Amino acid sequence: MMRRCALVLAIILLVSPLVLHSQIPGYGTEIDRRVDELISRMTLEEKIGQLQQYTYGVSPELQQMARTGAIGSFLNVRGAAQTNALQKLAVENSRLGIPILFGLDVIHGYKTIFPIPLAEAASWDPDLAEQAAAVAAREARAAGIHWTFAPMVDIARDARWGRIAEGAGEDPFLGSRMAVARVRGFQGGNLAAPDRVAACLKHYVGYGAAEGGRDYNTTEISEQTLRNIYLPPFRAGVKAGAATLMSAFNDLNGVPASANPFTLDHILRGEWGFDGFVVSDWNSIGELIPHGVAADCAEAALKSLTAGVEMDMESRCFNQSLSRLIEEGILPLGTLDEAVRRVLRIKYLLGLFEKPYTDPKLEKEVMLARPHLELARLMARESMVLLKNDGNLLPLARKGITVAVIGPLIDSRADLLGTWRCEGDPAQVVSILQGIRTALGDGAAILTAHGCDVTGTKGESIPSAVAAAQKADVVIAVVGEDASMSGEAASRARFGLPGMQEELLRALKGTNKPIVAVLLAGRPLEIPWAADNIPAILMAWHGGTQAGAAIADVLFGDYSPSGRLPVSWPRSAGQLPLYYNFKNTGRPTTDQKFTSRYLDIASTPQFPFGYGLSYTRFEYANLQLDRKEIGPGGQLKVTVEVRNTGEKPGDEVVQLYIRDLVGSITRPVRELKGFQRIHLEPGQARTVHFSLGSDELGFFNARNEYVVEPGEFHLWVGPNSAEGVQGKFTVR
Ligand code: NOJ
Numbered sequence: 001m002m003r004r005c006a007l008v009l010a011i012i013l014l015v016s017p018l019v020l021h022s023q024i025p026g027y028g029t030e031i032d033r034r035v036d037e038l039i040s041r042m043t044l045e046e047k048i049g050q051l052q053q054y055t056y057g058v059s060p061e062l063q064q065m066a067r068t069g070a071i072g073s074f075l076n077v078r079g080a081a082q083t084n085a086l087q088k089l090a091v092e093n094s095r096l097g098i099p100i101l102f103g104l105d106v107i108h109g110y111k112t113i114f115p116i117p118l119a120e121a122a123s124w125d126p127d128l129a130e131q132a133a134a135v136a137a138r139e140a141r142a143a144g145i146h147w148t149f150a151p152m153v154d155i156a157r158d159a160r161w162g163r164i165a166e167g168a169g170e171d172p173f174l175g176s177r178m179a180v181a182r183v184r185g186f187q188g189g190n191l192a193a194p195d196r197v198a199a200c201l202k203h204y205v206g207y208g209a210a211e212g213g214r215d216y217n218t219t220e221i222s223e224q225t226l227r228n229i230y231l232p233p234f235r236a237g238v239k240a241g242a243a244t245l246m247s248a249f250n251d252l253n254g255v256p257a258s259a260n261p262f263t264l265d266h267i268l269r270g271e272w273g274f275d276g277f278v279v280s281d282w283n284s285i286g287e288l289i290p291h292g293v294a295a296d297c298a299e300a301a302l303k304s305l306t307a308g309v310e311m312d313m314e315s316r317c318f319n320q321s322l323s324r325l326i327e328e329g330i331l332p333l334g335t336l337d338e339a340v341r342r343v344l345r346i347k348y349l350l351g352l353f354e355k356p357y358t359d360p361k362l363e364k365e366v367m368l369a370r371p372h373l374e375l376a377r378l379m380a381r382e383s384m385v386l387l388k389n390d391g392n393l394l395p396l397a398r399k400g401i402t403v404a405v406i407g408p409l410i411d412s413r414a415d416l417l418g419t420w421r422c423e424g425d426p427a428q429v430v431s432i433l434q435g436i437r438t439a440l441g442d443g444a445a446i447l448t449a450h451g452c453d454v455t456g457t458k459g460e461s462i463p464s465a466v467a468a469a470q471k472a473d474v475v476i477a478v479v480g481e482d483a484s485m486s487g488e489a490a491s492r493a494r495f496g497l498p499g500m501q502e503e504l505l506r507a508l509k510g511t512n513k514p515i516v517a518v519l520l521a522g523r524p525l526e527i528p529w530a531a532d533n534i535p536a537i538l539m540a541w542h543g544g545t546q547a548g549a550a551i552a553d554v555l556f557g558d559y560s561p562s563g564r565l566p567v568s569w570p571r572s573a574g575q576l577p578l579y580y581n582f583k584n585t586g587r588p589t590t591d592q593k594f595t596s597r598y599l600d601i602a603s604t605p606q607f608p609f610g611y612g613l614s615y616t617r618f619e620y621a622n623l624q625l626d627r628k629e630i631g632p633g634g635q636l637k638v639t640v641e642v643r644n645t646g647e648k649p650g651d652e653v654v655q656l657y658i659r660d661l662v663g664s665i666t667r668p669v670r671e672l673k674g675f676q677r678i679h680l681e682p683g684q685a686r687t688v689h690f691s692l693g694s695d696e697l698g699f700f701n702a703r704n705e706y707v708v709e710p711g712e713f714h715l716w717v718g719p720n721s722a723e724g725v726q727g728k729f730t731v732r
Contacts (some may be wrong), residue, residue: 003066024276025189025243026349035344039337043508045070046096048322051305053103053279056086066425069094072343073101073147073279073311078324078423080633084143085420091356098344099352103279106130106148106197106421107166110139111276112545113417113424115383116486117178119153119541120170121566122612123382124653125677126181132379133185135372138195142366144349144358147198149279150248152181153201153233156705159570160619162490165419165522165542167208169566170579170609172229173672178237183706191243192351194362201237203248203281205263206218210250213576215491218251224665226263227700235272243276243460243713244345247309249284259300264308277342278312280304286315286679287292295323302331351650364566368428373546380543382549382651386561386613389536392546393514395615396474396556400643402445404472406465406508407479408454408501409520415454418524418542419487428545432478432518434550439556447472452500459500462507469508470703475515476555477508477534483542486522491587494573496526507532518551524569524606531606538562560615562651562677564720569607574598580721581668582607610655610672616646616682620654620718623725629732632708636729638690640717644680653677654688657721659714665702670721690717697731 024533039047043516049065050072056062065071066089076085083102085192090100108114114132123129133151140148155175156164168178179201186199206226210217221230234245247264248257257263268274285304286297294300298321305318310538312318325331347353355501366372396403413429430438451465452458469475480499484490496502506529508515516536519525520543528536538561540551553559568578575598588602597603619642626637642654656674662669674690692715698708710731718724 024186024240024243024349025187025191025241027275027345030347031345032341033052033502034073034348035341035532038098038344039340040723042340044326045167046098046678047336048292048318050098050343051311051318051322053318055310055314063089066090066100067093069096069098071100072101073165075103075313077102077141077274078104078145080144080358082358084360084364086180087144087356088261099347099351099356100353101147101347102145103147103200104140104145104422105150105151106136106140106145106422107150107152107420108418109136109376109424110143110145110423111367111419111423111425112139112376114376115541115543115547116418117167118165118169118522118566119383119543120379121178122172122385122541122563123379124174124564124675125382126177128379128382129178129182129376130185132243133182134188134195135375137186137188137197139372141197141367142358142363144555145197146352147200147244148185148186149200149202151179151199151237152202152582153179155210155230155233156208156636157568157579158210158213159495159567160491160493160573160576161208162215162486162492163208163488163647164464167487168233170568171566172232174566174650174675175233179233179237180240181349183237183242184301187241187243191349192355195448198243198346198350199237200246201234201242202246202278202673203257204234204245204268204278205248206252206256207248209249209256213491215489216249219254223704224700224702227704231267238268243349245274245276245278246282246305246564247278249278249281249287251291256284256288256293258309259293259303259307260289261307266526269308276346277310277339278308278313280309281311281461282313283315284307285312285317293357298325302327306335310342332555338405341430374560376544377546377550377553379561380547381553383541383543383562383563384550384554385539385565385611387537387539387607388531388535389613393536394516394538394555396516396555398440398556400705401473402447402471403436403440404447404449404468405436405478405617406449406451406468406475406505407477407584408450409480409482410448410450410478410692412482415483415520416542416547417544418483419485419490424545427610430546430548432548432551435550435552436476436555438549439552451504454501455499462500462504465504466507466511469511469513472513475508475511475513476518477505477515478518478520480525481518481522495523497530502529505530505534516555524565526570528571528606550622557615560648560650561612562653563595564610564612564653565607566609568609571601571606574601575603575605578605581671582667583666608655608720608722610652611722612720614646614650614652616650618652618680618719619643619645620725623717623727625727625729627729629730630670630729631709631732633694636692638692638717639687640725641685641687642678642680644682647682649679649681651677651679652719655720656690657716657724658692660697660699660709661712661714663709669698670716
């Protein structure tokens with residue numbers, strides 16, 4: 001037996017994807033020559049200045065810092081007038097004229113707001129997400145912003161965590177594809193272009209695993225899980241050329257992420273060859289004191305900088321301590337210079353030395369440009385997930401019916417912008433009611449009622465909503481979360497419909513009218529009653545500037561829903577964390593005692609990862625693998641035929657999952673390893689091609705080596721993580 005194990009280990013393919021070479025667009029030795037020359041002329045104070053980022057409010061102190069070269073970066077300055085004025089102070093007055101780097105949270109748009117990132121991930125359309133990020137970059141750069149604190153690529157397996165809204169969901173493969181798309185969209189091939197900004201992968205790393213889903217909470221993640229689940233989107237983003245990363249707030253296995261030499265230095269720089277710089281999260285250096293790993297600001301600054309955080313966002317610990325640490329010989333000057341080098345490198349790559357200002361004319365031209373709004377509508381359409389459609393209640397007829405549009409969010413505009421609305425202006429948003437009115441045209445029979453507030457316990461308006469429903473042929477109930485209920489510091493232990501909204505739905509159900517529920521939220525909601533009792537449910541997230549128009553497109557059949565869940569949809573908070581790529585356990589779930597299950601609810605999600613309905617039907621057939629066996633470094637080609645067997649055109653997201661049956665460590669029951677969004681007309685069929693190689697078949701083993709292990713694999717190609725046509729193959 002021992003001999004067999006040794007043999008198996010010997011033929012494991014040790015694929016080393018470890019060392020990457022940085023791909024930051026434009027980076028090369030000429031930049032470093034200029035940077036080194038500049039550093040040779042800088043005083044200690046000027047160097048420390050480059051490592052500081054403060055939030056801006058018009059204050060004489062901050063303006064003086066700009067004038068004297070004592071600040072490298074500001075966040076939260078907006079607009080050409082403000083950025084140019086501040087830049088002028090630095091460029092024309094400071095001794096070396098080093099331009100300031102302006103950073104901002106341009107998370108899902110600057111002025112034209114796209115759906116929240118989780119919704120964009122539900123489109124499973126990285127190309128469109130790339131275009132959306134490019135629009136965000138164009139508007140932001142025109143406003144003088146050089147750097148966005150996006151994309152957030154944290155894997156999130158817990159819907160209680162409010163920041164699930166800001167990422168691409170639970171899966172490392174989908175998350176990596178979206179990370180790459182967004183980095184490319186923000187940065188393009190030239191950071192100095194007038195329509196691109198530097199990206200920032202955040203929050204490095206593990207922030208999404210906050211215990212209990214409570215924001216900022218502690219994380220404990222094994223190195224294997226870190227490498228197999230949490231790191232891949234960061235690695236993919238670094239490989240795609242992301243210029244910066246942000247270190248996270250969380251305590252990671254006892255070493256806070258903002259002072260963690262293993263993740264920041266060993267992995268990011270050592271293994272991945274990252275050439276950009278790392279900014280702390282807001283005060284996350286100062287927070288090393290309450291974390292209990294630094295006694296004071298000086299120790300916090302020392303730990304962070306030596307671990308590999310080059311810029312201090314707002315804690316001011318670098319400002320207070322670095323010169324003393326250098327003077328006392330505690331911090332080597334070489335460490336400081338290397339940090340300055342990395343920051344200046346990005347300033348050069350952004351072209352700030354050549355072109356420090358933005359053109360105010362451009363700022364006026366680009367905001368909310370027609371193509372931007374059209375793209376926002378397309379993205380919002382693709383992001384919506386049809387969860388239920390009993391009896392094909394949707395799409396609704398346009399003519400000859402009376403529609404009751406009911407709920408606290410029917411005419412909200414600000415809430416459709418979701419978390420991080422940046423410069424998004426609620427006045428520019430198409431509300432749901434407005435979208436429906438426009439779709440149905442003048443003279444349409446539309447009744448409206450709010451029913452209740454988003455939160456709170458007042459239900460006096462429910463009877464008038466019921467009265468409106470009674471007069472209608474169909475009810476569109478718009479329910480869910482307002483914009484403040486997801487995002488940072490917005491965790492919810494109970495994440496059902498807030499306030500009296502479920503009571504409203506129950507009262508409407510009592511009318512026996514057909515009901516379509518349109519859910520607005522930054523996370524999946526705990527809605528077991530609605531899932532059982534409401535015939536049609538459309539998850540519309542917070543869809544941005546064009547949300548109302550896009551929702552009407554779907555409700556009245558101008559667009560067949562094509563979004564797929566980027567997260568497993570829980571039945572109950574008691575199931576969390578919940579994810580489709582779980583381990584089988586020694587006692588896999590059945591309905592028997594002494595298996596891994598709950599006594600009171602099913603272990604399965606309400607709706608599985610990858611799931612979403614359409615107005616048409618797709619059938620999968622003829623799964624073919626070009627071979628039954630491959631070598632550990634080989635490639636396997638997989639094809640499947642997908643046919644639209646329904647009556648309407650539509651998009652399908654064809655998904656490929658694998659399972660490595662027996663490994664040296666336990667392997668997930670399914671792992672997404674490929675997907676393609678395709679469009680099919682009624683009756684049309686298409687052969688979809690995938691290929692599997694060592695990037696897809698390997699994993700990090702108990703020794704944290706990336707290996708492809710021999711043995712049998714199962715594979716499924718299908719419409720979500722719980723279905724599909726099945727095949728198998730062997731790695732020799
Ligand atoms: C704190 C958040 O965690 C981070 O994502 C954001 O970029 C910074 N604040 C700056 O606003």
